[in-house]
Amino acid sequence: MSDELPGFTFLTAGKVRDLYAPEGHDDLLLLVANDRVSAFDQVLSRPIPGRAALLTRLTRWWFAQLADVPNHLADADVAVPEAVADRAMLVRRLRMHPVECVVRGYVTGSGYAEYRRTGSISGLPLPEGLQDGDRLPEPIFTPAYKAELGAHDENIPFETVVDLVGAETAEALRSTSLRIFAEASAIADAKGVILADTKFEFGDDAEGGLVLADEVLTPDSSRFWDAAAYASGRRGVGFDKQIVRDWLAAHWDGEGAAPDLPDEVVQRTADRYRELVELLTA
Numbered sequence: 001m002s003d004e005l006p007g008f009t010f011l012t013a014g015k016v017r018d019l020y021a022p023e024g025h026d027d028l029l030l031l032v033a034n035d036r037v038s039a040f041d042q043v044l045s046r047p048i049p050g051r052a053a054l055l056t057r058l059t060r061w062w063f064a065q066l067a068d069v070p071n072h073l074a075d076a077d078v079a080v081p082e083a084v085a086d087r088a089m090l091v092r093r094l095r096m097h098p099v100e101c102v103v104r105g106y107v108t109g110s111g112y113a114e115y116r117r118t119g120s121i122s123g124l125p126l127p128e129g130l131q132d133g134d135r136l137p138e139p140i141f142t143p144a145y146k147a148e149l150g151a152h153d154e155n156i157p158f159e160t161v162v163d164l165v166g167a168e169t170a171e172a173l174r175s176t177s178l179r180i181f182a183e184a185s186a187i188a189d190a191k192g193v194i195l196a197d198t199k200f201e202f203g204d205d206a207e208g209g210l211v212l213a214d215e216v217l218t219p220d221s222s223r224f225w226d227a228a229a230y231a232s233g234r235r236g237v238g239f240d241k242q243i244v245r246d247w248l249a250a251h252w253d254g255e256g257a258a259p260d261l262p263d264e265v266v267q268r269t270a271d272r273y274r275e276l277v278e279l280l281t282a
């Protein structure tokens with residue numbers, strides 16, 4: 001849907017979300033999620049029906065749970081086209097900070113790979129002997145610099161964040177990200193879900209206030225694990241792409257374009273997204 005939204009000007013297309021500008025409202029943006037899913041750095045050919053609407057519903061729910069954190073949702077008299085209404089967010093246009101504010105409660109993924117190489121993540125030294133999926137002594141702020149579309153984000157030390165946005169804003173990014181993570185992981189924990197890690201984006205509004213942006217605390221920006229599975233030793237049992245990843249691992253050598261997902265995998269994945277959203281928002 002790159003250019004067929006009457007009253008809105010298409011700006012950019014991301015992996016799983018497109019950006020539009022409402023005509024006549026320079027202070028607003030429209031984020032429109034799509035049903036595409038990416039795995040192993042590839043956007044897969046078959047969409048997951050209902051995924052975008054579920055994750056939009058989840059982001060809105062988290063914004064409401066985090067009532068003490070200013071967010072970019074706009075309450076404006078702009079008609080969002082019915083065709084995208086359940087998967088779109090009208091937001092205030094911010095001056096975005098070019099920092100991926102990653103918080104990790106567990107060590108896995110690219111963070112674990114960096115830890116194995118250096119004993120640290122984003123310049124933060126970690127205890128020796130950690131295994132993939134281990135819980136960290138306490139959540140850590142491990143920022144990254146947004147690479148170009150398709151490239152991997154680059155973990156950066158806090159000092160680089162200071163160079164990018166200034167000391168006061170860097171500290172606010174860190175403290176706010178850690179505070180939100182603590183609140184969100186407690187909410188998830190109470191529902192049998194581990195929030196292993198997540199990524200926030202922030203911008204400044206016209207008054208210079210720090211505002212939580214983008215989508216938040218969904219499987220697109222976070223790892224959610226089944227707590228009961230983790231406790232029984234089955235680590236990293238995800239709620240979203242695990243089914244896709246497992247099928248691709250069994251049916252693709254990683255070379256060239258990924259094969260089409262079979263109907264059964266698409267349906268089970270859609271069900272799994274719904275299961276997570278309904279578990280968290282219950």
Ligand SMILES: N#Cc1c(N)ncnc1-c1cnn(CCN2CCOCC2)c1
Pocket residue numbers: 019029031072091092093094095096097098099100146201203213214215
């Ligand atoms: N949400 C939002 C938002 C907003 N509320 N106001 C202005 N721009 C954006 C915006 C534009 N692009 N992105 C995602 C891409 N990130 C941008 C930052 O750097 C990392 C990548 C967000």
